[in-house]
Amino acid sequence: MVRKVLEKKIIIAIYSGIIPGSVFIENLVRLVATKSVKVLIFGKGKNIDYRNKNITVYKTPENFFKKSIFIIYQLLFLLIIRPQRLIKLIKKYKYIPKSSSIIDMLSKILPVINHLPDIFHIQWAKSLPYWFFLKEIFGVKIILSLRGSHINYSPIADKNLAKKYKYFFPNIDYMHAVSKTIGSKAMLYGADQNRIKIIFSCLNHDLIKNYYKSETIIHKPYRLLTVGRFHWIKGYHYSLTAIYNLIKKNIPIEYTIISNNLPSEEFLFQISDLSLHDNVVVLNLSSQEEVYNKMIESDCFLIPSIEEGISNAVIESMSIGLPVISSDCGGMREVINHGENGFLFKSRDVISLEKVLLMVMNLNNQERGDIISSAQENILKNYNSNIIKNEFHNLYNMTMGVKN
Amino acid sequence: MKIGLILNRPPSKSETFLISKIKGLQKNGHEIIIFANKNCDFQLCKVVAMPVVNRFIPIQIIKMFYQYILLIIKIPFVTIKFLKLEKIDGKSFRKRWENLYLNAKILKYKIDWVHFGFATTTIRKENIAKAINAKMSISIRGYDIFIYPLKNPNCYNTLWEKIDKVHSISNCLLKKAKEYGLDDTIKQSIIYPAVDTSIFFRKKGEKQLINSKDSIELLTVARLHWIKGLEYVLQAIKYLNSEKFNYTIVGDGIEYERLALAIDQLNLTNNVQMVGYVPHSKILSYYKEADMYIQYSLEEGFCNTVLEAQSMGILTVVSDASGLKESVNNHVTGWIVPKRDPILLSEKIKEIVSLNHKELDKIRNNAVKRIRKKFSLESQEYQFNKFFNEDLF
Numbered sequence: 186m187v188r189k190v191l192e193k194k195i196i197i198a199i200y201s202g203i204i205p206g207s208v209f210i211e212n213l214v215r216l217v218a219t220k221s222v223k224v225l226i227f228g229k230g231k232n233i234d235y236r237n238k239n240i241t242v243y244k245t246p247e248n249f250f251k252k253s254i255f256i257i258y259q260l261l262f263l264l265i266i267r268p269q270r271l272i273k274l275i276k277k278y279k280y281i282p283k284s285s286s287i288i289d290m291l292s293k294i295l296p297v298i299n300h301l302p303d304i305f306h307i308q309w310a311k312s313l314p315y316w317f318f319l320k321e322i323f324g325v326k327i328i329l330s331l332r333g334s335h336i337n338y339s340p341i342a343d344k345n346l347a348k349k350y351k352y353f354f355p356n357i358d359y360m361h362a363v364s365k366t367i368g369s370k371a372m373l374y375g376a377d378q379n380r381i382k383i384i385f386s387c388l389n390h391d392l393i394k395n396y397y398k399s400e401t402i403i404h405k406p407y408r409l410l411t412v413g414r415f416h417w418i419k420g421y422h423y424s425l426t427a428i429y430n431l432i433k434k435n436i437p438i439e440y441t442i443i444s445n446n447l448p449s450e451e452f453l454f455q456i457s458d459l460s461l462h463d464n465v466v467v468l469n470l471s472s473q474e475e476v477y478n479k480m481i482e483s484d485c486f487l488i489p490s491i492e493e494g495i496s497n498a499v500i501e502s503m504s505i506g507l508p509v510i511s512s513d514c515g516g517m518r519e520v521i522n523h524g525e526n527g528f529l530f531k532s533r534d535v536i537s538l539e540k541v542l543l544m545v546m547n548l549n550n551q552e553r554g555d556i557i558s559s560a561q562e563n564i565l566k567n568y569n570s571n572i573i574k575n576e577f578h579n580l581y582n583m584t585m586g587v588k589n
Numbered sequence: 590m591k592i593g594l595i596l597n598r599p600p601s602k603s604e605t606f607l608i609s610k611i612k613g614l615q616k617n618g619h620e621i622i623i624f625a626n627k628n629c630d631f632q633l634c635k636v637v638a639m640p641v642v643n644r645f646i647p648i649q650i651i652k653m654f655y656q657y658i659l660l661i662i663k664i665p666f667v668t669i670k671f672l673k674l675e676k677i678d679g680k681s682f683r684k685r686w687e688n689l690y691l692n693a694k695i696l697k698y699k700i701d702w703v704h705f706g707f708a709t710t711t712i713r714k715e716n717i718a719k720a721i722n723a724k725m726s727i728s729i730r731g732y733d734i735f736i737y738p739l740k741n742p743n744c745y746n747t748l749w750e751k752i753d754k755v756h757s758i759s760n761c762l763l764k765k766a767k768e769y770g771l772d773d774t775i776k777q778s779i780i781y782p783a784v785d786t787s788i789f790f791r792k793k794g795e796k797q798l799i800n801s802k803d804s805i806e807l808l809t810v811a812r813l814h815w816i817k818g819l820e821y822v823l824q825a826i827k828y829l830n831s832e833k834f835n836y837t838i839v840g841d842g843i844e845y846e847r848l849a850l851a852i853d854q855l856n857l858t859n860n861v862q863m864v865g866y867v868p869h870s871k872i873l874s875y876y877k878e879a880d881m882y883i884q885y886s887l888e889e890g891f892c893n894t895v896l897e898a899q900s901m902g903i904l905t906v907v908s909d910a911s912g913l914k915e916s917v918n919n920h921v922t923g924w925i926v927p928k929r930d931p932i933l934l935s936e937k938i939k940e941i942v943s944l945n946h947k948e949l950d951k952i953r954n955n956a957v958k959r960i961r962k963k964f965s966l967e968s969q970e971y972q973f974n975k976f977f978n979e980d981l982f
């Protein structure tokens with residue numbers, strides 16, 4: 186059965202709403218688009234040349250005028266080329282998503298209806314209720330990736346959202362989780378454990394294979410690195426306090442944060458209030474290559490997050506040979522075995538972070554080398570792109586086999 | 590005297606500092622006109638809505654030309670003077686005319702004082718006062734001084750050159766403003782916020798022995814915002830490791846999710862309630878239930894709720910944020926704990942609970958007395974009247 190399905194090319198729409206999506210999504214798109222899987226991308230954003238004939242981008246314009254023309258074109262296409270879909274849509278109009286702007290709604294859904302995929306792979310759980318009509322009207326299979334705030338904390342704070350999840354989650358064909366922890370969170374909202382497939386994040390091996398930290402010298406001041414956007418979930422208020430406390434104890438540290446957004450007011454305030462201007466550097470690097478070079482130049486990678494699925498930057502650091510310290514939040518405990526391939530501290534606990542930082546700073550070459558080797562072995566074994574690619578292809582095939 | 594008060598929006602009922610300030614000035618015979626970006630149902634005085642920018646450019650252009658024609662017909666000299674002052678400040682042609690449109694409503698009024706309720710509201714309005722021959726003053730508040738300049742360095746450089754007088758709600762704010770260029774040639778005045786002690790007062794014998802109670806009620810009234818340090822309080826509650834403590838947060842704000850996650854992760858759902866926005870008139874019932882008030886902010890210009898809590902004889906614990914050190918006298922009217930340290934905060938709470946009734950009552954009485962003496966509405970009224978009167982020509 187699976188073999189039969191494989192013979193036919195599966196069409197997957199990977200939907201995040203924005204083009205390009207996050208590093209994880211972009212890696213996923215490039216990885217799964219092969220001879221047997223065609224990937225469609227819908228959303229607003231930039232024109233990207235993926236240089237892969239198995240990837241097709243359908244971009245929605247943002248300008249009001251262009252959007253109106255786009256809708257007329259899409260409606261005509263639907264009427265002339267796919268009239269049966271239009272009839273279905275009219276018959277089951279009550280399933281069409283509600284939206285404050287009809288223009289926005291039509292510009293979003295029409296290209297998807299015109300280029301209907303076999304599987305609609307949703308990247309953000311909050312958009313699940315919006316897109317569920319594809320299953321209800323056209324029988325498109327739905328896969329939901331469990332990622333970020335949408336599963337980690339939004340439903341805790343928003344009871345209505347939790348209620349929606351409880352309604353939709355049991356009806357999803359399959360779910361993908363980057364860690365067991367995040368998968369178990371979906372089960373709180375009625376997701377079927379047997380329909381959750383754990384597939385770790387993967388690396389862009391073609392790119393990262395050229396980067397390796399061979400230098401063993403530890404810098405003074407100690408070079409600590411974090412890669413992550415400025416958002417409270419990243420826990421910078423805890424890492425900055427720990428660094429402040431260590432600097433007060435005359436332990437020199439240079440803390441670099443690489444982020445793709447501007448520092449938040451909270452971050453700027455903490456820097457000013459703790460007088461860390463001379464100890465903290467914020468970089469906005471445009472390419473992944475530059476990030477990898479910075480990892481090579483650093484002594485240790487730190488993830489102070491309050492909640493994480495599995496941090497891509499941690500996997501990259503481990504692969505490059507940079508020792509990692511992470512909070513024990515979310516899926517990080519599944520990547521890092523404390524003292525074996527990296528280090529964990531208690532989430533939100535500044536004293537615990539200080540202790541771990543001191544321990545890592547004082548590792549001798551042998552101990553540091555053992556940690557790095559073990560980390561690289563772990564990444565090669567579990568985060569290998571070939572393995573992850575097969576896992577995703579299996580997920581798509583299993584989903585195609587689900588009877589509606 | 591006619592005072593034009595410039596705000597982002599008319600004060601809500603809960604903004605006691607502004608409400609009591611307006612009432613006090615009116616009581617002393619001043620006429621107050623509020624100029625705000627939004628109009629709303631505000632009864633205390635006249636509110637003039639500032640021009641808004643329409644997102645459709647042709648409509649906006651028509652609106653601008655209409656305002657310009659009105660200005661040139663009604664107040665040609667003021668209009669020319671305003672544009673000249675803007676030019677002297679080096680503003681571009683486009684900026685000058687944009688600012689003329691944005692300030693058109695105020696320029697039409699004859700006012701003695703143009704008073705900005707926040708320093709940030711002065712941006713693009715620096716030349717209004719001089720153009721209409723009025724005095725210019727500002728009130729500096731926590732966000733103005735502690736946060737805004739971090740993202741906008743040198744944002745107040747032009748302001749300090751134009752201003753006649755500065756009002757600060759605390760010493761620490763004034764000190765910080767000086768780091769951003771405020772110099773002593775500009776007249777400065779510290780007028781603390783005030784508490785209506787006829788509403789926020791302590792009934793004798795109302796408080797029970799805290800250490801003999803089955804449940805100890807902790808309270809914070811604050812916006813749900815990182816600067817309020819609520820995450821650290823939640824951690825402190827966790828460190829208390831006792832079902833005996835019940836913590837209520839009154840207020841809403843942008844960081845509800847952040848706190849909801851912290852409550853969930855720290856397993857505090859049975860001990861912590863976030864009750865959301867409560868109108869100021871109904872807050873009293875929360876104070877009445879509270880045994881201890883906690884304000885563990887990372888920074889505060891001052892803090893009205895800390896005054897209200899002390900006025901009601903609630904045991905008050907605050908962080909060592911600048912303004913809070915002026916709101917509470919450590920070990921006399923309450924307790925001050927270094928910020929960002931939830932372990933220390935939890936230890937302090939435990940220590941307070943272990944104190945005997947006599948010691949706690951002494952602190953409560955001291956707090957009530959200090960509030961009545963230093964933060965009364967009468968004193969605020971007198972000082973604001975003096976603020977505007979003594980410097981008028």
